[in-house]
Amino acid sequence: MALTRRTLLLSSAAVGAAGAATTLPLSAAATAYRGPLRSDPFTLGVASGDPEPDGFVLWTRLAPTPLAEDGLGGMPSRDVPVEWEIAADERFRRVVRRGVTIARAAAAHTVHVELTHLLAGREYFYRFRAERYVSRVGRTRTAPARWARCDSLAMSFVSCSQYEHGYFTAYRRVAEDEPELILHLGDYQYEYKAGDYVIPGGNPRDHLGPETVTLANYRQRHAQYKADPDLQAAHAVAPWAVVFDDHEVENNWADETPERPDxxxxxxxxxxxxxxxxxxxxxxxSIPRGIDMQLYRRIQWGRLATFHMLDTRQFRDDQACGDGHKECADAYAPGRSITGAEQERWLLDGFRRSTAQWDILGQQVFFGQRDNNAGPAVVTSMDSWDGYVASRERITRGWVDAGVRNPVVLTGDVHAHWADELKLDYRDPTTRTVGTELVCSSITSGGNGADSAPATHPWAAWNPHLRFYSNQRGYVRTRITPSAMTADFRVLPFVTTPGAAAHTRATFVVEDRVPGLQQTADTPTPTPAPAPALRSTAGDGSDTVRQETERP
Incomplete structure (x- = not known):
């Protein structure tokens, strides 16, 4: 499928030609600098994020040799001036801001430009220049004014992109949809060395370097992911709001506790x-301070929506009962928390103060209960909110008591699409629904999935609040309006070879002031995947199960 003009996926040559017509004025420092940049340093693309009504963050990284083992991208060990430019049009005929920043050697020559004093609710285009090299063009936007009434927001959310398990075609399909905002809910990259996490039939591509442990390791791994053209396309099309889960560090870590003694x-x-x-x-x-990083935050989209972006790793109690899927009395201990006390207070206060029509939690692990045992015992995942039942009850009760108009939880992690209705008491299926959860599948993690008909999981027989399941790879595309939130569960028939088309497997609607799910479309995949599906022993594709059953 050809990309449209508005996706801005311009070739380097085209961007360079545009840059020649509007050469940027160099600062005195930039003019004096003559660095040894003998090849294009913009190999990792561009990105923007965290939109506010008056601005956003622009990002790039200079790396002429992006996969260098030392993690420094082949750059000289000195700071380098980088020019940036923002325009109201994609050909940069109406430049509105420009300046020079410094790509610091100490920060692997990454660039963060934090813009303010721009107009609210506007689309902008941006690019960078270092010496004679010009980056690709990115598109971004400011959020609407905080008091503004908004007709709609096109938002897509994604998670779990294991480079080795397939091609990032789903990112390309996200870009082609041209959303206004993209949320990444964790597992942006994976820590394993080649051969450690292998899907049936073998991985179609491999990680470079050892398991990520050092700063050089993590820098190299991020560069390998960022060099992927499909991921670059998704970053260039819209601002992102990101939160990490476990694999950005290591599998199933919890605060200061690693998966295995270390x-x-x-x-x-x-x-x-x-x-x-x-x-x-x-x-x-969000600049880290040692082992601490401020990641939870809010993004407001006028009066339409508030996104509460959560951190469910850095402050959580250790997983109960030795982790895994099991019946566990300790999971119900009243003092246990997946968010930590401070973040919990922040979130509950946000509910009380909210004036948004939609309060949306962007977070990492399954929120609603998933009992995988048909008998009287409740067997759940200790790595999800099921392992922190009191914490979940406090958050859920918090939005109910605050009178939140439309609470919706967005989730990643489990490598499958799910849609479920949230309860205060999951033991009684007749109790009222008090919220909605939408779970996106993985971009690649788990390899080729498989369709299921009907589109429900066997666990739904004793978990009637679980309304939809698909074990195919993909993402969720939403449109949020004052009257409804529509969610298209987009799937790809295969990821172990590139080029798969995406289609909508199912569509659900959450109506204003009516918590719960109304299904409006169900479209099975027309062709089977070309390779066997990866099926975990617990049937949900989660990383926890994979580690228990497959890791050497």
Whole structure:
């Protein structure tokens, strides 16, 4: 499928020609600099993020040799001036801001430009220049004014892109949809060395380098992902709001507790956080301080929606009962928290103060209960909110008591599409629905999935609030209006070879002031995947199960 003009996926040559027509004035420092940049340093693309009514963050990284083992991208060990330019049109005939910033060697020559004093609710185009090289063009936008009434927002959300398990075609399909905002809900990159996490039939491509432990390792791994053209297309089309889950550090870590005993885990965590900030379009408020990083935050879209972006890794109690899927009395302990007390207070206060029509939680792991046992025992995942039942009850009760108009939870992690209705008491299926959860599948993690007919999981027989399931790869495309939130569950028939088309497997609508799901479309995949589906022993494709059953 050919990309449209408005996706801005211009070739480097075309961008260079446009740049020649509007040469940027160099600062004195930039004019004096003559660095050894003998090849294009913009190999990792461009990105923007965290839109506010008056601005956003612009990102790029200079890396003429992006996969260098030292993680420094082949750059000289000195700071380099980088020019940036913002325009109201994609050909840069109406430039509105320009300036020069410094790509610091100490930060692997990453660039974060935090813009303010722009007009609210506007589309902008941006690019960078370092010496004679010009980056591709990116498209971004400011959020509407906080008091503005908005007719609609096109938002897509994604998660779980294991480079080795397939091609990032789904990112390309997200870009072709031209959303106004993209949320990434975790597992942007994976930590394993080649051969550690292999799908049936073998991985179609491999990670470079060892398992990520050092700052150089994480920088190299982020560069390998960012060099992918499909991921670059998705970053260039719209602003992103990102949160990490576990694999940005290591599988199933919890606060200061690693998956397996590791005396150097805190140093590893600090290195992972540093590389994550360097490679994401985050504001300076998220600059790591040792092992700490401020990631939870809010993004407001006028009076239409407030996105509460959560961090369910950095402050959580350790997983109960040794982790895994099991019956566990400790999961119900009243003091356990997946968010930590401070973040919980922040979230509950946000509910009380909210004036938005839609309050949307962007977070990482399954929120509603998923009992995988047909008998009287409740067997659930200790890595999800099921392992922190009291924490979930406090959050759910918090939005009910605050009178939140439309609470919706967005989730990643489990490598499958799900849609479920949220309850205060999951033991009684007749109790009223108090919210809605939409779960996106993985971009690639798990390899080729498989369609299911009917589109429900066997667990739904004793979990009637679980309304939809699809074990295909893909993403969720939404349109939010004052009257409804429409969610298209987009799927790809295969990912182990490139070029798959995407189609809508099912569509659900959440109506204003009516928590719960109304299905409006159900379209099975017309052709089977070309390779066997990866099926976990628990049937949900989660990383926790994969580690228990497959890791050496």
């Amino acid at each position: 005396p150097d885990f805190l140093a590893r965590r600090a290195a992972a956080f540093q590389a994550y900030y360097e490679n994401m379009p985050l504001r300076r408020t």
